Amino acid sequence: MSLLAKAKKGNNQAFVKLLQDEKVKLYKMAYIYMKNENDALDVVQETVARAYANIQSIKEEQYFATWLMKILINTALEILRKNQKVLPMQERLPEQGQIYSYDEKLDLLHAIEQLDEKYKTVILLKYYRDLQTKEIADLLDCPEGTVKTNVHRGIGQLKKYLNKGGELYGEQY
Incomplete structure (x- = not known):
């Protein structure tokens, strides 16, 4: 029985094993969108929760990574849209050591x-x-x-x- 089939039947360990290969890729992609560690981790957490809740919707294990990435991108974009409604009090300063010089x-x-x-x-x-x-x-x-x-x-x-x-x-x- 495949990991996906086990996960669909409620086997939490199978679901975790499916996520193991993807966790670093998910975090990196979330970080690119969110630009900070805390928001990226929030996106990954929400992605995992949504994937767990909707595991029945995926048909084949070979598409798991793509399906998971789609959930992550949609989650990140949704959070970014919500955050755009909040006006920042000041411009975000570059992090220490980040200098974007033309030279x-x-x-x-x-x-x-x-x-x-x-x-x-x-x-x-x-x-x-x-x-x-x-x-x-x-x-x-x-x-x-x-x-x-x-x-x-x-x-x-x-x-x-x-x-x-x-x-x-x-x-x-």
């Missing part, structure tokens, strides 16, 4: 953080998670052409950002 090599992760969510998501899934265009389209429930367009536009925005010293200039996509 130094720009941090690619910082550049990716500047992208619109739709571009950031496809760039991370394609180049960070090494997913194929079809897999990303399935994960995001959108046409493959849209994924290809968003990857192309996201790369274009990254190039402009990196070439212009840290600001997104140029055409609006």
Whole structure:
């Protein structure tokens, strides 16, 4: 009997084993979206709770990682949308040691953080998670052409950002 089948029957240890291979990837992806450890951990925790509650909806074990990542992305975006309604009292200061000088090599992760969510998501899934265009389209429930367009536009925005010293200039996509 597969781990997924055991987890569907209520075996908590099987569910934990399924999560073991994914926990680091989940945290890293959550951190990229949330930009701080506490919020990233909250997203991972909420993702695990939602996955546990909906384990019956997944059909095949080979899609578990993709299914879990979809839950994480949706959870992170939902929390970010809720947090946008709260206006910060002051601008967030760079963490100690984080200096984005034009003379130094720009941090690619910082550049990716500047992208619109739709571009950031496809760039991370394609180049960070090494997913194929079809897999990303399935994960995001959108046409493959849209994924290809968003990857192309996201790369274009990254190039402009990196070439212009840290600001997104140029055409609006």
